Amino acid sequence: MTKSVVILGAGAWGSALATLAKINGHKVHIWSRRDSQTLAEVLKDVDVILSAVSMKGVRNVVSQLQCLPLSPEIIFVTATKGLDPQTTCTPSQIWQEAFPNHPVVVLSGPNLSQEIQQELPAATVVASNVVSAAEVVQLVFSSNRFRVYTNADPLGVELGGTLKNVMAIAAGVCDGLQLGTNAKAALLTRGLTEMVRIGVHWGAKQETFYGLSGLGDLLATGNSPLSRNYQVGYQLACGKTLTEILTHLQGTAEGINTTKVLMLRSKQQNISMPITEQVYRLLQAEVTPRQALLELMLRDIKPEYND
Numbered sequence: 081m082t083k084s085v086v087i088l089g090a091g092a093w094g095s096a097l098a099t100l101a102k103i104n105g106h107k108v109h110i111w112s113r114r115d116s117q118t119l120a121e122v123l124k125d126v127d128v129i130l131s132a133v134s135m136k137g138v139r140n141v142v143s144q145l146q147c148l149p150l151s152p153e154i155i156f157v158t159a160t161k162g163l164d165p166q167t168t169c170t171p172s173q174i175w176q177e178a179f180p181n182h183p184v185v186v187l188s189g190p191n192l193s194q195e196i197q198q199e200l201p202a203a204t205v206v207a208s209n210v211v212s213a214a215e216v217v218q219l220v221f222s223s224n225r226f227r228v229y230t231n232a233d234p235l236g237v238e239l240g241g242t243l244k245n246v247m248a249i250a251a252g253v254c255d256g257l258q259l260g261t262n263a264k265a266a267l268l269t270r271g272l273t274e275m276v277r278i279g280v281h282w283g284a285k286q287e288t289f290y291g292l293s294g295l296g297d298l299l300a301t302g303n304s305p306l307s308r309n310y311q312v313g314y315q316l317a318c319g320k321t322l323t324e325i326l327t328h329l330q331g332t333a334e335g336i337n338t339t340k341v342l343m344l345r346s347k348q349q350n351i352s353m354p355i356t357e358q359v360y361r362l363l364q365a366e367v368t369p370r371q372a373l374l375e376l377m378l379r380d381i382k383p384e385y386n387d
């Protein structure tokens with residue numbers, strides 16, 4: 081059945097998702113804060129509201145929507161991969177708190193938007209506590225070039241896509257320093273261990289991190305120059321400063337803010353996150369890429385798994 085979909089955020093990801101819904105014949109409107117139409121106008125008779133704004137815009141957009149009369153039938157979908165610096169909440173937690181009577185669905189996976197715009201095949205996950213809502217969103221986006229799986233662990237799916245951005249920065253450093261394939265495999269594997277450790281502590285399911293939104297997205301962004309987070313790490317390793325990199329970077333690298341939030345929360349909760357800590361220190365210019373590598377290699381020797 082044809083759905084009316086409004087996509088909030090006309091950036092790289094919002095535009096790619098709009099293309100995917102349009103090819104399935106849905107009525108799609110992309111709204112951005114520069115739109116000539118107001119949110120109230122574009123949200124008339126809407127079925128699905130998908131937010132693809134970057135993390136820094138989420139609270140702003142949520143508050144604007146809270147002022148509008150919205151039917152409880154409307155499904156919210158969040159495709160943002162970040163953590164709120166003030167509260168450390170995930171975007172879906174912010175949406176759900178603001179709209180407790182609406183179903184909220186997380187959409188996340190290995191989805192480099194440029195490849196999707198080139199019509200290359202990809203897969204993703206839509207996760208919600210309300211299975212029927214996830215199934216509606218699955219139908220809106222599924223096609224012969226975009227395979228959509230449902231999942232019942234929205235927190236795990238969301239954290240997979242968010243936490244891997246920190247590891248994508250580290251992977252860019254690894255490649256920028258030309259450390260080789262063994263080092264890259266070690267980094268991504270131990271990076272995944274770190275993601276699982278904090279994610280499970282926060283209430284996500286371990287197995288979710290081994291799916292598309294965790295391992296899948298870690299492999300995509302940790303191995304692709306198309307990833308902005310990877311680019312940040314790569315260029316730091318090539319000697320550029322963060323300010324220089326951000327001046328020329330197209331779009332948002334959420335991993336920079338996520339690293340800060342993650343450091344704060346992991347320290348408060350006493351969770352060991354050695355790779356995240358070195359990425360944090362590198363972004364703060366407290367260590368060079370080579371020093372960060374050495375710090376990781378010279379940590380106390382230990383069993384691979386502690387339990």
Ligand SMILES: NC(=O)C1=CN([C@@H]2O[C@H](COP(=O)(O)OP(=O)(O)OC[C@H]3O[C@@H](n4cnc5c(N)ncnc54)[C@H](OP(=O)(O)O)[C@@H]3O)[C@@H](O)[C@H]2O)C=CC1
Pocket residue numbers: 088089090091092093094112113114132133134135136137138140141159160161162191192193194330331332334
């Ligand atoms: N690009 C990709 O491949 C993918 C990205 N993502 C995630 O999607 C999110 C968006 O990424 P992407 O589209 O690439 O980023 P872009 O930088 O291309 O776009 C960001 C969007 O957010 C909007 N925005 C930023 N701040 C505000 C605000 N205060 N109020 C309203 N709108 C705001 C921007 O509006 P304006 O243009 O007016 O500044 C723009 O539409 C990120 O969390 C990213 O991690 C997820 C999967 C794939």
Ligand SMILES: O=C(CO)COP(=O)(O)O
Pocket residue numbers: 161189190191192193245248297300301306307308309310332333334
């Ligand atoms: O999350 C993404 C692909 O799944 C996009 O990665 P970047 O934000 O690093 O470009």
